[in-house]
Amino acid sequence: MSKLKIGVIVGSNSQQSINRQLAQGLVKLAQDQADFEFLDISHLPLYNRDFDGTPASKPFQDFKQKIRSCNGLLFVTPEHNRSVPAVLKNAIDGGSRPYGDSAWAGIPAAIIGTSPGGPATSMAQQHLRNIFVFADMPTMQQPEGFVQWKDGLIDAEGNIGPASKEFLAKYMSKFLAWVQLHQKH
Structure with missing residues (x-):
């Protein structure tokens, strides 16, 4: 059986984003269990329906093709x-x-994020859950991924630190099982 292909979408343009660092650490935790591809959103123009079907829509057409090639999607967002x-x-x-012509329909997803504040990214995650219901994306409900950014969450080599490693490894295992169970056929 081939490995699952997981698209990782970071909800930030910043290359120094703490959410990008978290995403990279999560991928390291599960890189032997699935193939991961970061799907860049920083180059996408502002969506305008007037450009649907025109050459100006090519960045979105290419992005949608990448989405459709994935078995599951991991959203890591501020x-x-x-x-x-x-x-x-x-x-x-x-x-x-x-x-x-939605590329999202039927693709299983999970949402996680980090911030220095106690509630982490809970409001953004709830809003994404509402959006994903409309987009017809089966979204993992538990465990929730509200991760408070603290020193040591990510070590100097980009790995998840010891205080969060067990929880986040379980999170990734449950996510991959979710994708396996709900992937499009």
Whole structure:
């Protein structure tokens, strides 16, 4: 049996993003269990339906092709103003349009994120869950991934630190089992 292909979408454009660092650490935890590909959203233009079907829509067409090639999607996102970052919402909108041609439908997903604050990214994650219901993405409910960013969460080599390693390894195992159970056929 071939390995699952998992797309990783980081909801930040910043290369220094703590969520990008978390995503890279999560991939290291499970790299022997699945093939991971980071799906870049930083280059996507602002979605405008006037450009559907024109050459201007090519970045979204290419992005949608990458989404469709995945067995599952891991969203690792910050929270901006108690909601989903604009760059991530734009990617989701562009990946779901034009109507009837959504790349998201039926692809199992999980959401996790980190921030220095206690609630981590809980509001953004809840908003994503609402969006994913409409997008028809079976989304893992438990365990939830509200990770507070602290010194030692990621070590100097980019690995998950010892205080969070057990929880996050279980999170990734449950996510991969979720994808296996719910993948499109």
